[in-house]
Structures are given as C-alpha cells and as structure tokens.
Amino acid sequence: MTGVRRNSCDVAVIGAGMAGMAAALFAVERGLSCIQIGSGGGILFASGLLDLLAVHPVAERCLWQSPYTALDALAGEQPDHPLARVAPVSIRAAFESFVTALASAGLAYAPLGERNRSVLTSIGTVKTTYGVPVTMVAGADALDGRARCLLVDFRGLREFSAHQIAATLADRWPELRHQRIDFPGFETVPELYAVHLARALETVETRERTIALIRPLVGDARAVGLPAVLGLERSREVHAAFEAGLGVPVFEIPTMPTSVPGLRLLGALEAAVSSHGVRRRHQASVRALTYDGNMETATLDLEGVPGGERVTARAVVLATGRFSGRGLAADRGYVRESILGLPVHQPASREAWHKRDFLDPSGHAINRAGLRVDDAWRPLDTDGKPAWPRLFAVGSILAHQDWMRSKCGSGLAIATAWAAVEQVAHRLGATAAG
Numbered sequence: 535m536t537g538v539r540r541n542s543c544d545v546a547v548i549g550a551g552m553a554g555m556a557a558a559l560f561a562v563e564r565g566l567s568c569i570q571i572g573s574g575g576g577i578l579f580a581s582g583l584l585d586l587l588a589v590h591p592v593a594e595r596c597l598w599q600s601p602y603t604a605l606d607a608l609a610g611e612q613p614d615h616p617l618a619r620v621a622p623v624s625i626r627a628a629f630e631s632f633v634t635a636l637a638s639a640g641l642a643y644a645p646l647g648e649r650n651r652s653v654l655t656s657i658g659t660v661k662t663t664y665g666v667p668v669t670m671v672a673g674a675d676a677l678d679g680r681a682r683c684l685l686v687d688f689r690g691l692r693e694f695s696a697h698q699i700a701a702t703l704a705d706r707w708p709e710l711r712h713q714r715i716d717f718p719g720f721e722t723v724p725e726l727y728a729v730h731l732a733r734a735l736e737t738v739e740t741r742e743r744t745i746a747l748i749r750p751l752v753g754d755a756r757a758v759g760l761p762a763v764l765g766l767e768r769s770r771e772v773h774a775a776f777e778a779g780l781g782v783p784v785f786e787i788p789t790m791p792t793s794v795p796g797l798r799l800l801g802a803l804e805a806a807v808s809s810h811g812v813r814r815r816h817q818a819s820v821r822a823l824t825y826d827g828n829m830e831t832a833t834l835d836l837e838g839v840p841g842g843e844r845v846t847a848r849a850v851v852l853a854t855g856r857f858s859g860r861g862l863a864a865d866r867g868y869v870r871e872s873i874l875g876l877p878v879h880q881p882a883s884r885e886a887w888h889k890r891d892f893l894d895p896s897g898h899a900i901n902r903a904g905l906r907v908d909d910a911w912r913p914l915d916t917d918g919k920p921a922w923p924r925l926f927a928v929g930s931i932l933a934h935q936d937w938m939r940s941k942c943g944s945g946l947a948i949a950t951a952w953a954a955v956e957q958v959a960h961r962l963g964a965t966a967a968g
C-alpha cells in the first residue's frame with residue numbers, strides 16, 4: 535500500500551449515525567483522540583425528537599410517561615436488553631452531555647426531566663418521546679392542556695395538512711382550529727418542499743410577511759402550530775421572531791422524512807463533532823480491520839478517501855447499525871456482521887425471522903438480531919470471548935432490542951455509546967469526562 539495516507543488515534547469510531555456521533559463526542563470529551571468514519575446513517579430521516587424509552591413491553595404497546603420507570607420495568611423483565619444494562623445515572627449524564635453538545639452547535643433542546651413528552655405528528659397521531667427541540671416544546675404543553683390552539687399550513691406543502699391533524703384529533707382536542715395560507719413569494723408554485731420554506735424563512739423579509747399573514751388569524755388561540763419549517767441553521771432565531779411577532783407560544787410539528795428537523799440534527803451533530811476535534815472521514819468506509827500481533831493496536835483500511843487511508847487505533851467502536859446502516863448483511867438464510875464477520879445472535883432459521891402477521895404487535899425475531907457483548911460492551915466471538923480486547927459495539931447493531939417498536943432509537947444509541955466509551959477510557963487510561 536505505497537502512497538496510502540497513514541494516521542493514528544486513540545479510538546476509531548466506525549459509523550456516523552446517532553450511535554457513532556454520540557461515541558465520537560463522548561470520546562473526545564474524555565480526552566481521547568478520535569477518527570470517525572462513515573456517513574450520516576439514519577439521522578437524516580429522524581424527526582429531531584430524541585426517544586429514550588416509550589413502549590414496554592412492545593407486545594402490549596404499553597406507553598410510559600416516565601422513561602426511567604419504564605427502564606426499571608425493562609431491567610426486571612429483559613435484563614439482556616442493552617438499555618437495561620446501562621445505569622440510569624449514566625443515561626442521564628449521557629443525554630445531558632449530548633444535548634449540551636447540540637446546543638453548542640445551535641440546536642437547543644428543552645430541559646430534560648424525568649418524564650416523556652407527547653408531541654403531535656404530521657398525520658395527527660401523538661408520539662411519546664423524551665428530548666424535544668425548543669422549537670417544538672410549546673406543542674407538547676398545548677397538547678397536555680388541550681389549550682385553544684391554531685394550526686397553520688401552507689398551500690402546496692407536500693404531506694402536511696393542518697386540516698387533517700385537527701380532524702384526526704377533533705374528539706380529543708376540540709379547541710384545535712386550522713387555517714391554510716399562501717407562503718409569501720411561493721404563491722404560484724404548485725408544490726412546496728419544507729426545506730425550501732425553511733431557507734426562505736431565514737430571510738427577515740419573508741419571515742415578516744409570513745408573520746403578518748398569520749397574525750390576524752390568531753384570535754383567541756393560546757399557541758400557534760406550524761409545520762417544521764422555521765429555519766434550517768438559524769431555527770432559534772426564526773422561532774423567536776415568530777413568537778415575538780404573533781405574541782403567543784409557537785411550535786413546530788415535524789413533517790415526513792426527510793424533514794427539516796432531521797437535517798438540523800445532522801448538521802448540528804456534524805458541527806459538534808468537528809468543533810470538538812473529531813477527525814471525520816464522512817465519505818469513507820472501512821474496508822478491512824485487522825489487529826497487530828501483540829494485540830495493542832488495530833489497523834483500519836479506508837476506501838472512499840482519495841488515494842486510500844490506513845488508520846491505526848488503540849481502540850475501535852463499532853457503530854455500524856443494522857441492515858439499513860450496513861452493519862449487518864443477510865443472505866438467503868443467515869445474517870452476518872459486515873466488516874469482521876462477527877457472530878450475530880439471530881433466529882435459528884430464516885422461517886423464524888418474521889411472524890406470520892406482518893403487523894404482529896410483539897414484533898419480529900429478526901429485529902432483535904445483532905451482536906452479543908460482554909459487560910464491557912465488547913462483541914463476543916464464537917467461543918463467547920471478546921473478539922478483540924479493545925473492540926466495542928454500540929447502538930442498533932446490538933442484539934436483544936427492537937428500537938423501532940420500543941421507541942428507544944436515540945436512547946439506545948446515546949446510552950450505549952456513553953457506557954462503551956467509559957470502558958474505552960478506562961482501558962486506555964484516559965481521564966473521566968468532567
């Protein structure tokens with residue numbers, strides 16, 4: 535490999551989804567040098583809401599107002615679930631650290647407490663979640679109190695109807711009104727995209743014209759809800775201008791993916807990891823991973839970097855996700871881990887992957903497939919021993935969880951990243967994060 539660029543670090547994080555981003559952030563906060571490899575993962579499709587744990591047990595679709603009480607129940611009933619293996623005190627610290635990093639990159643979340651919040655979705659359902667962006671939190675308050683409220687949408691905006699949301703909730707929230715207006719400057723455009731509106735609202739003139747159109751409609755409403763288009767990089771400023779201009783709390787409702795809140799979250803995480811000093815290889819992927827003879831370092835061969843790159847690391851965090859992330863791959867009858875071929879906990883045969891009923895409330899066994907890890911978050915080999923003393927795994931690649939049905943995607947990523955990086959720091963002798 536002559537001419538290949540060479541670099542080294544304490545910890546290489548493979549993956550740049552929610553789990554990889556969290557692991558990279560936590561690693562540098564603990565004073566470890568970090569190279570992160572991979573592109574944005576599922577973050578782009580996320581709603582900006584940070585779920586911790588909302589549903590348990592999934593078969594009963596039991597919703598919890600306190601994620602920490604839900605975690606207690608989970609620990610009692612499914613002790614091998616990855617979230618059940620992280621101490622609540624660590625989960626709290628992990629979330630605080632994560633939202634502080636997001637705030638430093640311009641994306642503010644409402645203070646985290648002990649309870650989940652209920653948030654409106656673009657189809658008029660209610661989502662139970664934990665971390666709520668500041669631009670959405672007035673909606674959770676309005677929904678809690680069933681306050682008199684006005685929803686406004688824009689003619690031509692795809693996949694968002696204030697009328698539909700109000701109609702779906704009419705029985706439960708009769709004080710919800712709706713109005714449709716033309717978006718200033720886009721009156722003749724037949725089909726509008728949220729991201730274009732978000733950019734347009736970052737200009738003061740468009741923002742003021744939009745506020746002026748909504749102001750006469752507010753009437754006795756105690757809050758105004760809008761599709762999530764209040765700015766892209768400057769959402770706090772745009773949101774504050776709407777609240778000042780309308781004289782009532784204003785909230786956003788996430789639109790369908792790819793949504794503006796997903797783009798904001800991805801942008802803020804990229805900015806946060808870069809400003810924390812993580813060396814990002816966001817267009818690269820790891821082609822091969824080998825360990826040196828005395829097991830002190832691992833070598834990662836990257837592709838997607840001009841001329842190639844070889845990274846030497848003292849520890850490696852695998853945050854490569856499941857099937858959509860490419861961490862796991864399935865052939866006709868077997869699931870394998872993509873980079874090292876690590877053993878994957880999975881149903882005994884393909885016939886057992888899915889239940890007969892696709893909508894079975896208890897979910898499908900294949901969605902609980904993944905890597906088994908020891909107490910230090912190290913993936914196990916076929917003998918049940920750590921595959922390499924300083925290889926760790928975090929996020930959705932872990933076995934024994936179905937994050938989609940449990941509504942715990944971000945929580946799983948953030949909490950396991952925290953716990954694994956604690957182990958990395960311990961093994962590399964780094965100081966604990968302040």
Ligand SMILES: Cc1cc2nc3c(=O)[nH]c(=O)nc-3n(C[C@H](O)[C@H](O)[C@H](O)COP(=O)(O)OP(=O)(O)OC[C@H]3O[C@@H](n4cnc5c(N)ncnc54)[C@H](O)[C@@H]3O)c2cc1C
Binds near residue numbers: 574942
């Ligand atoms: C449609 C959708 C909506 C969601 N909504 C929410 C929500 O509202 N709230 C919530 O809390 N969570 C939500 N999530 C979940 C959350 O965003 C994460 O996707 C989930 O937690 C899994 O994260 P992950 O980092 O484990 O994996 P992924 O996001 O799948 O990331 C895997 C990463 O690994 C990288 N990778 C894989 N192989 C390699 C390789 N060989 N070399 C380098 N890199 C590699 C990929 O490029 C990617 O960066 C949503 C997810 C989706 C898909």
